Amino acid sequence: MTAWLLMAPLAGAFATGLDPVISRAEQGDASVQHELCYQFLYGEGGRQKNFELAFRWCSAAAAAGQSSSQTLLAEMYYLGLHVEKNEGMAKEYYLVAAEQGHPHAQLMLGRLALHNSDVVDPYQFCYWTRAAAARNYGKAIEQLQSVEDQWRKQQKPGAAGYCDSVMAKQSHTQASQPAPTDAGEVSRTSCPLEVDRNGCGRRPNNSFKPKPLRGSA
Structure with missing residues (x-):
């Protein structure tokens, strides 16, 4: 009994401050911080879901x-996990990750371009979803195929594909505008990734509104 009482505080300390993984994360190891981020968010690696700790890491x-x-x-x-839902903040973090080539972040920027209730942005949808598909991301490939199938059902045989049409119109729009006098005048979101430099800027005038895949974010 006495031995158990003496060991109990040590066990509690090990479960918190003496966790070697958490210790490494607290020392600034970014890869371990990400490991904890994932584990606490999804309840993996023997850890229970904890959105507060997930948000921290x-x-x-x-x-x-x-x-x-x-x-x-x-x-x-x-999704509003531990924090209030904030699509603006979500887009900011998705964009930062997408610019580094993260395919799911690219996919989500494309999906959010479809979900915008104020302005559906075909160019952003095609740009980012194609970027993710170029990395062989299955969900992006499936999303593009779904949209192209919807589009072709409404077009005459031999018509250009949906994203090809969007990109072509965007290129025409960009070509008709005067070039900036300084490279600094081009915003970072106009050409965010070296995947498909067919044009950047505002969406073309297009009444077709593709439907996202069922169950997509």
Whole structure:
């Protein structure tokens, strides 16, 4: 009995401050911070779901430049996990991760372009979803195929595909505008990734509104 009482405080200390993984994360190891971010968010690695701790470690790893943690942090803002739902913050973190080439962040930027109740943005949808598909991301490939199938059902045989049409119109729009006098005048969101430099800027005038896949975010 006495031995158990003496060991109990040690067991509690090990479960908290002496956890070697958490100790490494607290020392600034970004890869371990991301590991904890994922584990606490989804209840993996023998840890229970804890959105507060997930937010803490996702934030730390995201600040260190971990694109996967930036994507998970965006998800927390998008779904309102531990924080209030904030689509603006979600988009910011998705964008930072997408610019680093994270395919799920790219996919989500494309999906959010479809879900915007004020302005559906075909160019952003095609740009980012194609970027993710170019990385062989299955969900992006499936999403593009779904939209193209919807589009072709409404077009005459031989018509250009949906995203090809969107990109062509965007290129025409950009070509008709005067070039900036300084490279600094081009916003970071106009050409955010070296995937498809067919044009950047505002969406073309297009009444077709593609439907996202069932169950997509």
